[in-house]
Amino acid sequence: MKRTIAKILPLLCGFTLGFTPMVAYGQLSVFPLTIQRQAESGQARGVINIFNNSNKSYRARVSLSPFTYNREGLQVLTTSPNDLTPYLTFSPRELVIAAGQKRSIRFNARLLPSLPQGEYRAMFSVEELEDNSSNSDANAENQVSISVNIAATIYVINGNFVPKLGVEKAFYDGNKKQIRLLVNNTGEATTRAKTEWNLSQNGKIVNSGKVEETTMIAKGERYIQISYPPQGKTLTPGNYQLSGKLYWNAKKAENLPFNFNFTVSPQDIIK
Known part of the structure; x- marks a missing residue:
């Protein structure tokens, strides 16, 4: 056949x-x-x-x-x-x-x-x-x-394994029009993380949002991708701060705060 x-x-x-x-x-x-x-x-x-x-x-x-x-x-x-x-x-x-x-x-x-x-x-x-x-x-x-x-x-x-998450960095990808948050899982069990984030400039929050869930594979790394700017919003060159928390583990809620500075260049805007 x-x-x-x-x-x-x-x-x-x-x-x-x-x-x-x-x-x-x-x-x-x-x-x-x-x-x-x-x-x-x-x-x-x-x-x-x-x-x-x-x-x-x-x-x-x-x-x-x-x-x-x-x-x-x-x-x-x-x-x-x-x-x-x-x-x-x-x-x-x-x-x-x-x-x-x-x-x-x-x-x-x-x-x-x-x-x-x-x-x-x-x-x-x-x-x-x-x-x-x-x-x-x-x-x-x-x-x-x-x-x-x-x-x-x-x-x-x-075996008896658990996830262990860490946040490495945040940056803006002008080609994909995304804020990217790099997360690692050094544990030997996969989990999924929810993300709450705030975007600030000059000490003022300019936008907030959530990423519902992202799979974090055991012993691996993953980008949490935040499409930006959303419809009706603009993004100007300059220095920004991304802060927030990751949440994971349905049985015993765990969370990890993060706070990173990154720069958006004029070239990022016109890509």
Whole structure:
């Protein structure tokens, strides 16, 4: 059987850990978008619910990929020392979701006793399978085309680890029209951080806002991106101060204040 594969990967940078609202991609939706589990005796289990919001049935298949986040966002990988995919099983792996119905997919992670302690992760995708057997081209008989409709992320922590966030710097990117706050996570567990910020000039607050959540991968760095100026606002060259707090950890709220000075040049304005 031949297969033509066309993957459309969603941006996962907006996903939360464990308490995500349902999000739809086309006619399918998934809940939760991200699952984080503590391994117990080398095992972790969970359920992902797939909803078909259309008026037709979907034939679908589960697929997996290792991933990480770099400074800019999601990065799908081919290999990773934190790859969870070899240790995951799903039931069912292929399924039909009737129109207007929900199907649940159960997963089980079994970690080898020889695996080092740490965080293991996988991107879970549900791909629609379209039967192209009616294609007039004889060579296309029994072809199946695959397109990714939805994706979620699974984290399994093997050991007793927590995130540890630090804020390194803030600066203005004139090309992207963004204030960028560089955050590192030196801990060995991924978390998500909410950001409250104030922008000041000459001691006066000129704007404030929030960034709802940004994934901070274990042992990694990430830019929190604040689009600026917003519609109806202007930005003039000069010295600015960005202050505020990061908040993370749903079970035991933690926060980290930050305060940085940065300069916006005339060239930044005209880029």
